[in-house]
Amino acid sequence: MAFFLEALFGGLMAGMLYSLVALGFVLIFKASGVFNFAQGAMVLFAALAMARFAEWVPQWIGIDNRVLANVIAFVLAGALMWVVAWLIERLVLRHLVNQEGVTLLMATLGITYFLDGLGQTLFGSNIYAINVGMPKDPVFLFESTFQGGVLVNLEDVYAACIAALLVATLSLFFQKTSTGRALRAVADDHQAAQSIGIPLNRIWVIVWFVAGITALVAGIIWGSKLGVQFSLTTLALRALPVVILGGLTSVPGAIIGGLIIGVGEKLSEVYIGPFVGGGIEIWFAYVLALVFLLFRPQGLFGEKIIDRV
Template sequence: MGFFLETLTGGLMAGMLYALIALGFVLIYKASGVFNFAQGAMVLFAALAMARFAEWLPKLLGFESRLLANLLAFVCALAVMAAVAWAIERLVLGKLVNQEGITLLMATLGITYFLDGFGQTLFGSDIYKIDVGMPKDPIFVLESFFEGGVLLNKEDLYAALIAAALVAVLSLFFQKTGTGRALRAVADDHQAAQSIGIPLSRIWIIVWSVAGFVALVAGIIWGSKLGVQFSLSLVALKALPVVILGGLTSVPGAILGGLIIGVGEKLSEVYIGPLLGGGIEIWFAYVLALLFLLVRPQGLFGEKIIDRV
């Protein structure tokens, strides 16, 4: 039982990180109708910015405090992601308003490859580390209930708590603030929102900036766990099955989809993997997403599309 709980909690913690990245997809799709294939590249770009600024700023300004370096690096990386969001909206997507969905998707694919290449040019192509002070030592819990207790990784636990807190804050932002309500109005009907004075371009810059902030937090967490390398954008694409499962327009769906996939891939790898030779964790999420596309293409919480003729 203890081993099962270890696997279950590991899956839940991984699922919260998937949900955090999936939020970037959901936020942009809700506000603009654009499926942002570049979200994985944004996670990588943000992580590179954070890692390199944390390395450059102490040398440039002449101090040794790691905490100060991380704080300044976070602020600088956040400014960079806001600038990226502004440039994407102004120079690319703002020029493609009312175009076909496939046109917008191809535009985000182009943004993906541009960010990958520009990130390598700007920040370098080595493997960098992000050290924000999260403890990496494991701990044992529930020792009085199970022999030997349940082993948890402190870093995974803290990362999951940070992701959960950010998800909660973003949910409140959408539900309780004027800007959040404006974003939801734009998501429901662009033309109606514009007719009552909501400026679409400003809303889209805000939502891309928020998605950039989400990408930065996700990049810091994953970069701390795995190191900042160009395979990080592939890890971020694990969020694609999450949004398919939960629904492209649903914040709760992104959360639940992330938890389902995180738990499902861990349990399947541990209990079914040995029977099939392993490797289930790599493809489990995509097979589950494919099954949902066949049975319920709008996802668990997505809005069912009804065409009237």
């Protein structure tokens, strides 16, 4: 039982981090109706900014306090993501209003390669460490209940709590604020939203900034675990099945989809992998996503789109 709980907890923690990356896809799709291929590049760019600012800030202002340096670095990285969001709207999106979805899709591909190159030009292409003080040593829980206890990585627990807090905040933002309702209106129909006075350009800047902050938090967490390196862009590929499973338009769907896939990957690798030679964790999520595309393409919580002609 303890072994099962270890795998279950590990899957839940990984799933919450997948949800955090998938959230960026959902935010952009809800506001523009286009799948944002640049989300992985935004994670890498934001993580590079955080890592390098945390290294440079003590040199710039002469402080030895790591916590203060990390806070200042986070603020600077967040401000940089706001500038990126503003530039994307000003230079790209405002010229593509009411264009076909494939046009916007290709635009996000261009943004992907631009951010990849710009990040490495500004901050370097080495592997950088992010140290925000999260404990890395595993601990044993429930020792009085199970013999030997349940081994849990505290860093994963902290990361999952941070991700859950951000997801809950964004859910409230979408449901309870006027800006959140405006975002949903823009996603439904650009022209109709403009006709009732919703400033489309400002809304796009806001949603890309929120997606950038989400990418920054994801980049910090994954960078703390794995180091900031080019492979962080592949997180977008890991989050694709989560988006398909949960639904492209659902913030709760991104959460549930991430948890299902995280737990499914871990349990299938532990209990089925030994019988088939292992490697299930690599392809499990994509096979599950393919099944959903065949039988429920809108996902668990996505909106079913019906075109009447």
